[in-house]
Amino acid sequence: MATSLPPAPGHGVADGAPLIGRYAGSPAQFDWRGLRAPWQHGPLWTRLHHKRWHYVGIASSELFIGLAIVDLGWTATAFAYLFDRAQGRLLGDWSQDALPGLQVQIADAPLHGARARFRGLGSRLQLEEARGQLQLAVDVRGLKVQATLDLPTAPPLLAIGPIDGGSVHGTVKTTAMKIKGWAEAGGRRFALDQALAALDASNGLLARHTAWRWASAHGKNIGLNLQQGYFGTQENALWLDGDLIPLGAAHFEFDPAHPMQPWRIHTADGLLDLQFTPEGLRAEDRNLLIAASHYVQPIGRFNGWVRAAPGAPQRTVADLLGVTEDHRSRW
Template identity: 45%
Template sequence: MLPPAPERIVGADGQPVLGRHAGILRGCDWERLAPPYARGALWRRLHHKRWHYVALAAEQMFCAVAIADLGWMTSCFAYAFERGDGDMLANFAQDGWPGRFSASLAADAGGTSTFSRRGVFIELGPAGLSLRSPWLEIDACFGTAPAPALVASGLVKGGAVHATQKTGGLPLEGEARTWRGEYPLHGGTASIDYSNGLLARRTAWRWASGHGAGVGFNLQAGFFGAHENALWLDGGLFPLGPARFIHAADDPLEPWRVFTEDDCLDLVFTPVAARRDQRNLRIAANRYVQPLGTFSGWVRSAPDAPKRMVSNLAGVTEQHFARW
């Protein structure tokens, strides 16, 4: 089991508290970092990246919403697809430039993030999500998670320090509305990703996340190593080893196999749709694809524990490169 999260990620001595913990991420005060992690104000402004993401998995619909602050630009995206036939019901993104948008990213995982521009309003916090747009509306309330959240912090090559909180298995209530009609969210689950760090100019990763009643996981391979790899099982939170992703990089809608080197997770992901984004803004670039679908296979809390079979667990995978 993981130790409790610290009161603040940056301690009174200016040193970050590194490692994996259970609880709430607080105190990402990177300006308080002491040597050897301290950086100048301009460097921090250019390298400070934050994002707040939530996935909603209900019987009929899967939705995802995110707000990101890149330091010199803020952006958001949202999508929804019908799980029965895989139809994408909504998919939009907006960028906000300084002076032309109203956005605020939470200082840590206990806060609320907002985005407002051109008829789009998003408010995302630990208790719920409110979204208004011409293409999609969501009113969602989150219950208490059956297991603690993962708090992970570590060093980043080419950057400084990164921290994240992953919260899974939140009971879900509310409704999503699209051009096709109204979709109840009752009985579903929500999972939240809050990340905050001083990252490298070029950052890449692969990611997988799936959550349901009694079981969920988060895996990452790339800039953050195995720091955020974890399994939620029957009310417990268990660290996982380094993750391996086997997939066709040029065709993300082919099945993926994901497994961990500690022999605690082995799953096959079957995509049904994907959100893609590829942009080159000269000073920055982004190549991103997030397939949505279901995971099947097995998980366990330790190499000598019995395997728990997993079938049709809703979630996502992702491959992402950013020059930011």
């Protein structure tokens, strides 16, 4: 396995400044307490702007499961859903708000030592690393999951970068991880032993207004993570036969008013050109007066091509299952 990226540092800060860049691997933790001016802000600002989340996507020929535990500093939330590909609909779709610290805890360790827990009214989610595996448990209205995820053999991507209107953000993305376990929704039980999972562990001091477009899809030999918006090009990456390849700026061409129509996604460096065909979606619009969000996550297939370097042969991408996302938050 190869990459042109340097190895991940143990922490995200050195000499008072964030270690801005893209790396192969995962830090021990995200700890922004060592930041100094101009990156440092007061305790109240930091409390309100510090956002942490763990997201897991699980894909198989039968289904796609998406779930997240999110700490927004002043509040917290979680969601989980199961999309049945044969029926083309969500069998389980749940979300709930909670109190950070009391009902939600997210450790600053993104991968090794990761721990994210949600305890709400009649709802339990937990993702915890132990002995080189991630233990996942979901017990919410309409959906249950019990699974064990192997940590990835391909290098994760670590991205650290500045945030306009905020301070700094860090994220760890994995490509396909093997999984064993089961899920229950809609009166059906699904085996997950042929599925693959991917993790997004993010931690940053973000702006009050944050927006992004995102794409994530992971198979046995090809995986991708693309973002256009608040984080620039920092987290754009391709995994090809286990190698981690940084990508240039991503461009998302789609109709926000009709997200179930096809999307085109390509990168400025000419290494990726894909069409995304949605099969279904999860969407949620919320307005809490002091905060609001618009979230659309279509589930579907990516087709097109990628390549490892300029001038390298194109590799066909055929029916790679994943998601795109159109997200805007005032938080």
